Amino acid sequence: MASTGAQTSGEYIAHHLQNLHVGHGFWSVHLDTLIVSGVLGLLSFGLMMVVARKAQSGIPSGVQNFVEMVVSIVDEQVRDTFHAKSALVTPLAITIFVWVFLMNAMDLIPVDFLPETAKVAGVEYLKVVPTTDLNLTFGMSFTVFLMMLAFNFKYKGVGGFLKEALTVPFGKYLFPVNLLFRIIEDIAKPISLALRLFGNMYAGEMVFILLAVLMGVSYWWIPAGAVLSLGWALFHILIITLQAFVFMMLTVVYMSMAAEHH
Amino acid sequence: MNINATLLGQALWFALFIWLTMKYVWPPIQKAMQDRQKQIADGLAAGEKGRQELEAAAEKVTLELQKAKEQANDILAQADKRAGEIVEEAKSSAKNEGDRIVAAAKAEIEQEVNRAKEQLRAQVAALAVSGAEKILKKEIDTKAHAEILRSLESELG
Numbered sequence: 001m002a003s004t005g006a007q008t009s010g011e012y013i014a015h016h017l018q019n020l021h022v023g024h025g026f027w028s029v030h031l032d033t034l035i036v037s038g039v040l041g042l043l044s045f046g047l048m049m050v051v052a053r054k055a056q057s058g059i060p061s062g063v064q065n066f067v068e069m070v071v072s073i074v075d076e077q078v079r080d081t082f083h084a085k086s087a088l089v090t091p092l093a094i095t096i097f098v099w100v101f102l103m104n105a106m107d108l109i110p111v112d113f114l115p116e117t118a119k120v121a122g123v124e125y126l127k128v129v130p131t132t133d134l135n136l137t138f139g140m141s142f143t144v145f146l147m148m149l150a151f152n153f154k155y156k157g158v159g160g161f162l163k164e165a166l167t168v169p170f171g172k173y174l175f176p177v178n179l180l181f182r183i184i185e186d187i188a189k190p191i192s193l194a195l196r197l198f199g200n201m202y203a204g205e206m207v208f209i210l211l212a213v214l215m216g217v218s219y220w221w222i223p224a225g226a227v228l229s230l231g232w233a234l235f236h237i238l239i240i241t242l243q244a245f246v247f248m249m250l251t252v253v254y255m256s257m258a259a260e261h262h
Numbered sequence: 263m264n265i266n267a268t269l270l271g272q273a274l275w276f277a278l279f280i281w282l283t284m285k286y287v288w289p290p291i292q293k294a295m296q297d298r299q300k301q302i303a304d305g306l307a308a309g310e311k312g313r314q315e316l317e318a319a320a321e322k323v324t325l326e327l328q329k330a331k332e333q334a335n336d337i338l339a340q341a342d343k344r345a346g347e348i349v350e351e352a353k354s355s356a357k358n359e360g361d362r363i364v365a366a367a368k369a370e371i372e373q374e375v376n377r378a379k380e381q382l383r384a385q386v387a388a389l390a391v392s393g394a395e396k397i398l399k400k401e402i403d404t405k406a407h408a409e410i411l412r413s414l415e416s417e418l419g
Contacts (some may be wrong), residue, residue, distance in 0.1 A: 139272030
């Protein structure tokens with residue numbers, strides 16, 4: 001903010017909330033979201049692949065130890081919640097936790113650092129936290145939704161799934177109500193997943209932006225703003241971890257509900 | 263904040279990363295962890311087995327030691343007894359030997375005595391004959407008086 005004194009506060013905030021996009025209408029894409037999330041994913045999962053390839057059952061190296069720790073925490077949660085047999089659910093949960101955590105962690109980089117660097121490189125807009133983009137959160141929850149449907153069919157069969165949708169919870173005579181309830185319930189799941197993550201991260205990012213605005217008001221505000229930013233960043237470490245965990249946990253719960261008979 | 267094709271791109275990224283994790287990350291790590299779990303369990307079991315074996319061995323050692331001590335005591339007692347016997351035997355054989363030597367000596371002495379007596383008798387007979395000769399001034403026919411001489415000799419015995 002301080003370096004862009006010509007902007008008003010409103011312009012500053014709007015600028016921060018603008019994605020780097022190409023194209024028009026629905027067929028436009030947010031390059032910053034795609035690239036940041038993709039790079040984070042490729043780096044983290046690439047690293048995990050390298051570690052996994054060299055994984056040994058003897059005394060694990062430092063990196064392997066760390067990866068195993070993360071993986072086994074997730075696996076423990078999955079085994080507590082998801083009781084059917086599936087080769088997909090644990091990897092899915094690991095992917096969600098690691099990826100969402102790293103994308104959320106982009107929030108901890110000072111708000112102006114990457115956008116201003118990008119501006120020097122000629123990139124006008126850059127929104128560095130991919131999870132503050134609804135497209136990302138809905139992209140993930142939509143994928144989870146599809147897997148939920150697939151699990152329903154796989155573990156209950158078409159007939160079992162239909163029977164459950166029509167007869168639970170009020171019995172067969174109220175099947176229209178049951179079906180309506182089921183549709184609302186299942187659609188609410190991906191929407192709540194996506195909006196929860198988006199809302200938390202968007203709000204967190206907003207607080208950082210507003211603190212940056214505060215520091216831009218006058219030099220007198222810089223110490224207070226710095227202290228508040230630091231405090232919020234420390235608190236945010238908790239939030240980003242928690243949100244990654246919640247997204248993962250709810251996904252596992254939904255998959256478990258899809259796989260088990262009610 | 264509009265929904266657009268980014269959503270599809272993100273879904274693709276997501277699917278790719280799930281696939282990578284499912285195919286290349288989770289199975290090897292899970293295998294490594296399970297293998298390690300098994301190794302640790304095996305190691306603990308082996309340790310427990312070793313401890314039990316050690317205990318058994320210690321017990322056996324105590325038992326063997328006790329047995330050996332008992333054996334040693336037995337051997338000592340036997341040796342003591344045997345030594346006593348040997349001493350006794352030596353004593354009795356020495357006594358026998360002594361007795362035998364004493365008896366032999368006594369017999370020899372008796373023999374010597376007899377022989378001396380015999381010589382003495384012969385000499386006395388000769389003396390008596392020569393005395394008688396001197397008395398009678400006449401030679402005694404030893405052949406004719408052999409009977410008398412013999413009775414003299416036996417009288418002297």
